[in-house]
Amino acid sequence: xxxxxxxxxxxxxxxxxxxxxxxxxxxxxxxxxxxxxxxxxxxxxxxxxxxxxxxxxxxxxxxxxxxxxxxxxxxxxxxxxxxxxxxxxxxxxxxxxxxxxxxxxxxxxxxxxxxxxxxxxxxxxxxxxxxxxxxxxxxxxxxxxxxxxxxxxxxxxxxxxxxxxxxxxxxxxxxxxxxxxxxxxxxxxxxxxxxxxxxxxxxxxxxxxxxxxxxxxxxxxxxxxxxxxxxxxxxxxxxxxxxxxxxxxxxxxxxxxxxxxxxxxxxxxxxxxxxxxxxxxxxxxxxxxxxxxxxxxxxxxxxxxxxxxxxxxxxxxxxxxxxxxxxxxxxxxxxxxxxxxxxxxxxxxxxxxxxxxxxx
Ligand code: EPU
Numbered sequence: 522x523x524x525x526x527x528x529x530x531x532x533x534x535x536x537x538x539x540x541x542x543x544x545x546x547x548x549x550x551x552x553x554x555x556x557x558x559x560x561x562x563x564x565x566x567x568x569x570x571x572x573x574x575x576x577x578x579x580x581x582x583x584x585x586x587x588x589x590x591x592x593x594x595x596x597x598x599x600x601x602x603x604x605x606x607x608x609x610x611x612x613x614x615x616x617x618x619x620x621x622x623x624x625x626x627x628x629x630x631x632x633x634x635x636x637x638x639x640x641x642x643x644x645x646x647x648x649x650x651x652x653x654x655x656x657x658x659x660x661x662x663x664x665x666x667x668x669x670x671x672x673x674x675x676x677x678x679x680x681x682x683x684x685x686x687x688x689x690x691x692x693x694x695x696x697x698x699x700x701x702x703x704x705x706x707x708x709x710x711x712x713x714x715x716x717x718x719x720x721x722x723x724x725x726x727x728x729x730x731x732x733x734x735x736x737x738x739x740x741x742x743x744x745x746x747x748x749x750x751x752x753x754x755x756x757x758x759x760x761x762x763x764x765x766x767x768x769x770x771x772x773x774x775x776x777x778x779x780x781x782x783x784x785x786x787x788x789x790x791x792x793x794x795x796x797x798x799x800x801x802x803x804x805x806x807x808x809x810x811x812x813x814x815x816x817x818x819x820x821x822x823x824x825x826x827x828x829x830x831x832x833x834x835x836x837x838x839x840x841x842x843x844x845x846x847x848x849x850x851x852x853x854x855x856x857x858x859x860x861x862x863x864x865x866x867x868x869x870x871x872x873x874x875x876x877x878x879x880x881x
Pocket of ligand 1: 649650651652772773774775776777778797809810811812815820832833834835877
């Protein structure tokens, strides 16, 4: 297998942080993943799985072996009375996959347009936007257990999806202790997702609950938009609000929206009547982290070469040159800014924001 030594990761992470991988291997098929598991003895050697790099903060060079997932392919694998089951390789660009399904005439992913990253990374944090989460369209996925080289499949329940969460974000049990794919067991640092299958509904209905989409519908005067139209609206909304990582490095939302109990929420509202909050189906209340950060005066601020995006306080950006190894932001600068934001939000609201990206 071809091992790249001292490989630059600057263009492989959406922040544009200039870290290097001591060793990097590109994997183009499930068989190659299995071969790598045996060849590098991944049960003993530490490794790090890299997809599109759009949800990570690299705080230094990566010592573990980097497995860069580049598995291609998009196909209709099954058609049932109610669904089109479509599959994509883990290395496919998520947005390209969304656009392709719509071109084929299969709606269902339009609200998830323009989310950066790869198909293989989508289930890891159960990506979501504008009222739709990956789990709402999920069918199953294939993965390889890097510790044993065994390929296996998981359905939605086995992935244990939650808000920006799944079994892939939780630590794995000790090697050799039971089957890794049982529900509730962590697969982080163990499973490498090779392909994902989605079930796109034939009885499609538009999901237009989000205020931003309702505004678009009113502006356009279209009562019954089709999926292509919603795709265009979502692209427009995201382009207006979120920085393009190819130009201004970032990792999307930097913090999760915190959930509080109704009692906690009443308490906060008594002090901060304008706080943006949404009731959740499970009875908890979600607070808009962007609002909390904005209320603490962070929007548009810069510390070192890390900044808070001026149009959306939830997004931290690279104020250095994302293409330069010398003047780009460092992971340390990003984390210093993130910690300062956490501290000020905690001091004012008593809420500890949790970072969304994986800090490496
Ligand atoms: N707000 C402010 N100031 C700000 C930013 C936001 O007051 O600087 C307020 C907004 O006015 C709005 C509320 O906060 O009332 C929520 O903001 P927005 O609608 O932009 O959504 P969000 O909660 O910030 C979430 C996801 C995004 C997803 C959008 C749309 C998380 C952590 N983020 O953002 O996902 O695109 O909803 O569904 O759940 C991502 O995960 O990387 C991501 C971009």
